[in-house]
Amino acid sequence: MRFRTIESKDEIESSEKHYSLLIFASGFEKRSIFVANRIANGSFQECSVFGFSDDSDTLSRRDNDKFFKEKFNVPITILHDDAHDQRIFKILDDASKKYIGATFRVLVDYSAMTRTWYAAILTWARFAVGFNSVEIDFIYAAGQYLSEFDPLAISEIECLPGFEGVSGGFRSTTAIFGLGYDRYATLAVYDRLEPDAIYCCIARKSADDPNAFKVLTENDVIVDASSKIVSLPLTDVSEAFRILCDHVISLERDSHIVIVPMGPKSHVLATLLVALRLPWLTCLHARGQRISPVQVLATGALSISRVSFVPD
Amino acid sequence: MVAKNALSKEIISSVAKNNSHRGKLIDNIDASEKVTSVAKEFEVDNAKQLTVEKTVRYFVPPENFARLFSGKNHILLGSRGSGKTTWVRMLAHDHVYLASKQLGIANKYARDALDNNFIGIYVPTNIGLIGSLKNKPWQSEAHAEQFFQWRLNLHSCAALIPIIRSCIDCYISDPYERTIAELSICKDLSKFWSRSDNVRDIKTLEALRLLIATVETKRVDEISRYRARGLPMDELNDYFDSELFHPIKYGIQVITYHVGIPKEAVWMLCIDEAEYLTEAHHRIINTHMRTASENLVFKIATMPFAHHTMATNADDPVREGHDFDYVYVDQVPIDSRGAGKEDAAFLRFARDVFKRRANSLSSNGVPLTMQQMLGPSPLIDEKSVESREDINDFMLLLEKYSNEATCIRARRLLSYDPRKFRNEILRKMHGALILRDALHQRVGNSKLGVYSGEATIVRCSDGNARRLMRLLNALLKKIVHIQESKEPISYPLSPVVQNEIIETIARDALNRVQSEPPHGVLTHKYLSTVGNYMKFAFRSKKLGTDFVSSIIVHRDDGLQIQQFVKQAVQLSLLTPSRDNAHDGPNAPCEGVFHLAFIFSPLFGFLPRRNKAQRLPKILNSLSVGDDDEPKQAVLEI
Numbered sequence: 001m002r003f004r005t006i007e008s009k010d011e012i013e014s015s016e017k018h019y020s021l022l023i024f025a026s027g028f029e030k031r032s033i034f035v036a037n038r039i040a041n042g043s044f045q046e047c048s049v050f051g052f053s054d055d056s057d058t059l060s061r062r063d064n065d066k067f068f069k070e071k072f073n074v075p076i077t078i079l080h081d082d083a084h085d086q087r088i089f090k091i092l093d094d095a096s097k098k099y100i101g102a103t104f105r106v107l108v109d110y111s112a113m114t115r116t117w118y119a120a121i122l123t124w125a126r127f128a129v130g131f132n133s134v135e136i137d138f139i140y141a142a143g144q145y146l147s148e149f150d151p152l153a154i155s156e157i158e159c160l161p162g163f164e165g166v167s168g169g170f171r172s173t174t175a176i177f178g179l180g181y182d183r184y185a186t187l188a189v190y191d192r193l194e195p196d197a198i199y200c201c202i203a204r205k206s207a208d209d210p211n212a213f214k215v216l217t218e219n220d221v222i223v224d225a226s227s228k229i230v231s232l233p234l235t236d237v238s239e240a241f242r243i244l245c246d247h248v249i250s251l252e253r254d255s256h257i258v259i260v261p262m263g264p265k266s267h268v269l270a271t272l273l274v275a276l277r278l279p280w281l282t283c284l285h286a287r288g289q290r291i292s293p294v295q296v297l298a299t300g301a302l303s304i305s306r307v308s309f310v311p312d
Numbered sequence: 313m314v315a316k317n318a319l320s321k322e323i324i325s326s327v328a329k330n331n332s333h334r335g336k337l338i339d340n341i342d343a344s345e346k347v348t349s350v351a352k353e354f355e356v357d358n359a360k361q362l363t364v365e366k367t368v369r370y371f372v373p374p375e376n377f378a379r380l381f382s383g384k385n386h387i388l389l390g391s392r393g394s395g396k397t398t399w400v401r402m403l404a405h406d407h408v409y410l411a412s413k414q415l416g417i418a419n420k421y422a423r424d425a426l427d428n429n430f431i432g433i434y435v436p437t438n439i440g441l442i443g444s445l446k447n448k449p450w451q452s453e454a455h456a457e458q459f460f461q462w463r464l465n466l467h468s469c470a471a472l473i474p475i476i477r478s479c480i481d482c483y484i485s486d487p488y489e490r491t492i493a494e495l496s497i498c499k500d501l502s503k504f505w506s507r508s509d510n511v512r513d514i515k516t517l518e519a520l521r522l523l524i525a526t527v528e529t530k531r532v533d534e535i536s537r538y539r540a541r542g543l544p545m546d547e548l549n550d551y552f553d554s555e556l557f558h559p560i561k562y563g564i565q566v567i568t569y570h571v572g573i574p575k576e577a578v579w580m581l582c583i584d585e586a587e588y589l590t591e592a593h594h595r596i597i598n599t600h601m602r603t604a605s606e607n608l609v610f611k612i613a614t615m616p617f618a619h620h621t622m623a624t625n626a627d628d629p630v631r632e633g634h635d636f637d638y639v640y641v642d643q644v645p646i647d648s649r650g651a652g653k654e655d656a657a658f659l660r661f662a663r664d665v666f667k668r669r670a671n672s673l674s675s676n677g678v679p680l681t682m683q684q685m686l687g688p689s690p691l692i693d694e695k696s697v698e699s700r701e702d703i704n705d706f707m708l709l710l711e712k713y714s715n716e717a718t719c720i721r722a723r724r725l726l727s728y729d730p731r732k733f734r735n736e737i738l739r740k741m742h743g744a745l746i747l748r749d750a751l752h753q754r755v756g757n758s759k760l761g762v763y764s765g766e767a768t769i770v771r772c773s774d775g776n777a778r779r780l781m782r783l784l785n786a787l788l789k790k791i792v793h794i795q796e797s798k799e800p801i802s803y804p805l806s807p808v809v810q811n812e813i814i815e816t817i818a819r820d821a822l823n824r825v826q827s828e829p830p831h832g833v834l835t836h837k838y839l840s841t842v843g844n845y846m847k848f849a850f851r852s853k854k855l856g857t858d859f860v861s862s863i864i865v866h867r868d869d870g871l872q873i874q875q876f877v878k879q880a881v882q883l884s885l886l887t888p889s890r891d892n893a894h895d896g897p898n899a900p901c902e903g904v905f906h907l908a909f910i911f912s913p914l915f916g917f918l919p920r921r922n923k924a925q926r927l928p929k930i931l932n933s934l935s936v937g938d939d940d941e942p943k944q945a946v947l948e949i
C-alpha cells in the first residue's frame with residue numbers, strides 16, 4: 001500500500017461499527033485510559049490492548065489493566081521487546097482478513113505507546129495487500145507531567161525498524177532533533193551522532209508559549225549548535241507533517257539525514273509519516289528507562305489524525 | 313591608527329612578559345572583527361563535522377601517527393573525544409593526498425605514504441549502519457551475521473568512491489586519461505554492484521554513489537516487506553551478500569587495473585567507531601585480520617575495553633603483536649606547566665590547535681596566543697617565591713591551612729635546605745594553599761577565579777582534544793558576547809569568567825553521563841561520590857602533601873565497579889595511570905585511575921595528581937547518591 005494522505009479530525013468516529021479494530025496500550029500513566037473512556041459503545045468490531053512486559057505494578061498500571069479488561073472484555077496482550085512487531089503484525093493480519101477488497105479502519109490510541117509499536121502498525125499498513133484502502137485514526141491525548149522526571153537512562157540507540165533510510169557512503173550527518181524536556185538523553189544521542197548540521201523542532205502553541213521556552217532552555221547546547229528552529233503545532237499532526245516535509249525536502253541530499261524525535265508523541269508520528277514519504281531518512285529511537293516513573297494526566301486536548309493508505 | 317597600533321603592541325608585549333596586565337584593553341576594533349569567525353572555527357569539536365580541507369588544515373600529527381602507515385593491522389584505542397576519528401580519517405587517501413601538498417615537515421608523513429603507495433579507505437560506521445544492526449531482535453544469529461556482512465560490504469564499497477577520485481587525481485596526470493579511467497571504473501563496478509549489464513547511465517562517481525543508495529533503499533524496503541508479511545528472509549540476495557570484504561577487494565582490483573596503481577600498494581580499510589559493534593561482529597572482523605588478506609589491512613578505531621573479543625570464527629584467536637598491534641590514541645601526557653618540558657605534549661598540541669584555528673585573531677599583525685588570551689594559572693604555574701616577603705606570605709598560608717607535621721618540616725627545610733624546601737614543600741603545597749585560601753575566603757555567592765589561566769584550561773581538558781575544543785569554544789563565545797554588549801575586552805580574560813566556564817562545562821559533563829548507555833546512571837552516581845569524597849578530603853582537615861586525587865581499583869572489586877571504571881574511562885572522565893598493568897583491552901580493570909581534572913572546579917579539588925584511595929573505601933565511607941556532605945568519612949590523608 002502507499003501512504004496517501006493525513007488529515008486532522010475534530011472528533012472520534014462514533015457511528016455504528018465504524019472501526020474494524022481499536023488498539024490501545026495499557027501503561028502506568030493515568031492518561032492511558034483517557035481515549036478509551038470516550039469510545040462510543042458499538043462503534044467498533046474488535047479491540048486489542050497492548051501491555052508492557054515491565055512496570056506491571058507501577059503507578060496506575062493495575063487500574064488501567066482492570067479498566068481495559070472490564071470495558072472491552074479482552075485480555076491485555078503483553079508485547080515483549082524481542083517479538084513485539086511480529087505480534088502486532090499477527091493481530092492486524094487476523095483482524096483484517098474479512099476486510100479484503102474493502103476498507104480496513106483502525107483506531108490507534110498511541111498516547112501511552114512506545115514508538116516502536118506504532119511504527120510497526122505503519123509498517124504493516126505499508127505492506128498490507130488486498131484492501132481498497134487502510135484508514136488509521138491515530139489519537140493522542142496530550143499529557144501533563146505531575147513532577148519533574150529523572151533523566152532517561154539510555155540502553156540503546158537504534159533505528160526504528162522499517163525506518164532505516166539510506167546511510168551508505170555519507171561522510172557527514174544532518175540531524176533533525178525533535179526537542180522535549182529530556183535534556184541529557186537528547187545530549188547523549190547528540191554525542192553519539194556527532195552531526196555536522198543540526199535542525200531542531202519544538203512544539204509551540206504561541207509566540208510566548210512558556211512550555212516552548214522551557215524546552216529551548218533545557219536544550220540550550222543543541223539549540224546553540226543548530227542552524228534553525230522549526231516550530232510545530234502540538235496536536236495538529238497533519239500541519240506538523242506538512243511543515244516537516246517542506247523543511248526536510250529542502251535539505252541537501254549529500255549527507256546522511258537522521259531524525260531524532262525526542263519531543264511529544266504527536267511529533268514522533270509526524271516524523272514517521274515524513275519518513276514514509278521521504279524514505280531516505282533514518283528515524284532513530286533511544287531506548288531506555290527512568291529510575292522513577294512520573295505520573296501523567298491527560299490535559300483534555302486530543303489530537304486525531306486520519307492516515308490513509310491506498311494500493312500502489 | 314598609529315596610536316592604536318602602539319597601544320596593542322605595548323599590551324601584547326607586556327602580557328607576554330608576565331601576564332600581569334589584567335584589565336588593559338587590547339586593540340578592540342581589530343580583534344572584534346575576527347573573534348566571531350574564530351569562535352566558529354572552535355564550534356566544530358569533532359573530526360566528523362569537518363570538511364576534508366579543514367580536517368587536513370587543522371590536523372596536528374601526533375608522534376605515533378606515522379607508524380599507522382604500514383602493512384600491519386592496527387586497533388586504535390581511545391576515549392571519546394581523544395581524536396580516533398581524526399586519525400582514521402587522516403589515513404584516508406583523499407586526506408593524505410591533500411596533506412601531501414601542504415608544505416612543512418609536519419606533513420612529511422603524507423608525502424612518504426604516497427611514495428610508498430599506502431591507500432586508506434575511511435569507513436564511517438555511522439548510526440545508519442550500527443542502528444540498523446540492532447533493531448531486529450527477531451532475526452536468527454545467522455541472519456544477523458549475514459545482515460552485518462551485507463551492511464559492511466555496502467558501506468565499504470560506498471566509502472571507496474571518494475578514494476577512487478583521489479587515486480585517479482594522484483596517479484594519472486593527463487585529464488583525458490583521468491576521464492577514461494573514471495568511466496571504466498564506473499562501468500565495471502556498477503555492473504557488479506547492480507548485478508545488471510544494463511548500466512549505461514553510470515558514468516560518473518556521483519552516479520555510482522546514487523546506485524549504491526538505490527541498492528540500499530531497495531534492500532531495506534524488502535526487509536520491511538518480508539517482516540511485515542512473515543516471509544522467510546533467505547530469498548533476499550544481492551551483490552553485497554557476497555563473502556565479507558569480497559566486494560571491496562574486487563573494487564580495489566578494478567581501481568588498481570584502470571588507474572595503474574602498483575601491485576605492491578597497501579590498501580588500509582579504516583573502520584571507525586567499532587565500539588558500537590557487537591562481540592559477534594568483532595569476531596567476524598578478527599577472522600579476517602587473522603587470515604592473510606592479500607594487500608588489504610585493517611585500521612580499526614574503538615574505545616578502551618571495547619575490542620570486544622579476541623576470538624575468531626576459526627580455531628585460533630587473534631594475538632596482539634602477531635595479527636595486529638594496539639595503538640593508544642589517549643596516551644598523551646597532560647602536564648601543562650610549560651611547553652618546553654618533556655611531558656608537556658598536550659600543551660604543545662593545544663597551542664598548535666589554537667594557532668591553526670585562531671590564526672586570524674591578531675592585533676595589528678601580532679597573533680594573539682592562547683597564553684595571552686588566558687593568562688597565568690594561580691593553581692598550577694610554579695610560583696617564583698624568592699624574596700623574604702614572598703616566603704613570609706607563603707609560610708603564613710602554610711601555618712594557617714597545613715597540618716602540624718607539614719609545618720614543622722617546612723620550617724626545618726627552610727632553615728637548613730632551601731632547595732629541598734622549594735621542591736618538597738613550596739612546589740607541592742603552593743597550589744593547594746592558594747585553593748584552600750580562595751575557598752576559605754569565599755563569601756556567600758561570590759565567585760572563584762582560581763581555576764583559570766592557560767595551564768588550568770589545558771589541564772582541565774584532560775588530554776582530550778574535544779574537551780579542549782569545547783572549553784576554547786565557550787571562552788571565545790564569551791568574548792563574542794562581551795563584544796556584542798559593547799563592553800571593552802581585556803586580555804587575559806577575567807579569571808572569574810574562565811573559572812565559571814570550566815565549572816559549567818564540568819557540571820554539564822557530569823550530568824549528561826546519566827543518560828549515556830549502557831551504565832550512565834551508575835557511572836554518574838559513582839563519579840559524584842568520588843568527587844564529593846575528594847571535596848571533603850581536601851577541605852575537611854588541615855592539609856598535608858598527600859591529598860587524594862585518584863582511585864585504586866582491584867580486579868575483584870565487583871561487577872559494578874568494573875562497569876563504572878570502564879565507562880568512565882571510555883568517556884574520558886577517569887584516566888588510567890600509565891603504570892597500570894595492561895592485560896589486554898578486555899581484561900578486568902585494575903590499578904590507579906585519576907578523576908578527570910575537568911571536575912576540579914565543580915568539586916573544589918586541586919587539578920594535580922596525588923594520592924590514590926581505594927574505590928570501595930570511598931563508596932563505603934560516603935552515602936552513595938547523596939550529593940551533599942558525606943554522612944561518614946574515613947579519611948587517610
